[in-house]
Amino acid sequence: MLERLPEFLANNPILTGALIAVLALIIYAEFRRLTRKYRELAPTEAVRVMNQDDALVLDVREHNEVSGGRIGGAKHIPLGELKKRMQDIEAWKSSPVVVYCRSGNRSSMAANQLTAAGFEDVVNLSGGIQAWENAGMPLKKK
Template identity: 50%
Template sequence: MEFIQQNWYWAALAAVSGVMLVVTSLRGGRGISPAQATALINREDALVVDVREAAEFTAGHLLNARHIPLGDLQKRIGELEKFKDKPVILNCQSGGRSASACAILTKAGFTNVHNLEGGIEAWVQAGMPISRQKKK
């Protein structure tokens, strides 16, 4: 007890971290690293869906990513129907919006949904390539 009183900020940090972990896992989807995402794309032809806004997407996105902003996901979910049982990787800037998108797809019956942990920021930090071209 004395340790916690003297180091209350570490205890608070641990508690907040635990709560964030629980909230993320309840949102749906499994978190995957950039390396795991690359393997899923290469081995299982995973679909990548970028849920950021248009300006963010244009600034740089994963190769061959499909752009569906989070605000439009519910009304455009039909575009993804044929991928319901295939791996789908969702990404945003840092992982928060894509976690929400994972929950939406999971609720809609998608069975193999993944959240790119850390979003495009983690992707770039891992030295992975990005594209600035619009998908045709």
């Protein structure tokens, strides 16, 4: 059966290209995961980090998303403003910083920005505020 694989691949260039693209994306995603400089933690594990002295909880959602509730004590800096407002959080460079957004995607970008800026202990809340709510964790409403 494997002896017919080269023939199949040659006769199906679109499928072959799609296979190569999918494999490349998987390899890229795994490489990024293995080389990232921040931790991904579930809500219950992130609470342990948040309870440490001098930990910063950073909400990087947009202004209109925060009205639905946020994690108590969180500092709100939207992802688009993070680079220019980095000086607002300089004091936490050597402290734990837990970053979250709605689903965990934007906060992973923020975590990359923070580690690039020299923050030493950055944690991305895996699944974001949605995972936090699903875990039954409390939200502070304004």
